[in-house]
Amino acid sequence: MEAFLKELSLASKHLIEFRDMYDYANRVKTFKTWPFMGNCKCTPETMAKAGFIHCPNENEPDVAKCFFCLIELEGWEPNDDPWLEHTKRPSNCGFLSLTKSFDDLTVEEYYLLEMDRLRTFLVRASMGIQKEIQEEYKGYKKR
Ligand SMILES: [Zn+2]
Numbered sequence: 001m002e003a004f005l006k007e008l009s010l011a012s013k014h015l016i017e018f019r020d021m022y023d024y025a026n027r028v029k030t031f032k033t034w035p036f037m038g039n040c041k042c043t044p045e046t047m048a049k050a051g052f053i054h055c056p057n058e059n060e061p062d063v064a065k066c067f068f069c070l071i072e073l074e075g076w077e078p079n080d081d082p083w084l085e086h087t088k089r090p091s092n093c094g095f096l097s098l099t100k101s102f103d104d105l106t107v108e109e110y111y112l113l114e115m116d117r118l119r120t121f122l123v124r125a126s127m128g129i130q131k132e133i134q135e136e137y138k139g140y141k142k143r
Contacts, residue, residue, distance in 0.1 A: 003132035011125035014070075015118065021053055021067035022102050030054040035062055040078035050082035051095045068095035068117055070124050094120075 020026050030053040031044030047054070052064040055072070063074045064082075069091040087096060094116040098105075105113065 003136075004129050007125050007128045007132065011121050011128075015121045018053075018067040018117075024048055027051070027053050027067065033061070036076060036078055042076050042078065042080045042082050047082045050086045051093065052082055052086070066091070066093060066095065069093035069120055 021030075027048035028044050031047060032054075033056060034044050034047070034054050036042045037044070044054075047064055051066045051068055052073075053067050055063050055065045057063060060074045062076045063072055064076070065072045066086060071086070071089050071091040071093070073085060073089075083096075086093065094113055098113075
């Protein structure tokens, strides 16, 4: 039960925080300590254009996550093309499917986009919860 609530509160925290990440400049700002700068394909600018934000941790300094579909990629090489790497993954990303720039969306288009994003976050949270429940169930059966 506790894990369930933790998962839900993390999902809603990210759902709210990542809303600012529709803005390209805000996404670029997350790449302050990104290991690939300058003469390569996956610069902070190209990463941000492809929807990524930088989410490093102690062991993996190059973890990038799409703010919209939440796909996480690591192990980047200088010649990786962020847009290509993102489209290669079967995430059905609503951000990648945008046919116009975010600022040109109508209110209705933005609403639909946000519904899509909400659905993605809920699916992701429920997957985490299912895993927790299964682990707990397994632990219980072993007793
Ligand atoms: Zn995405």
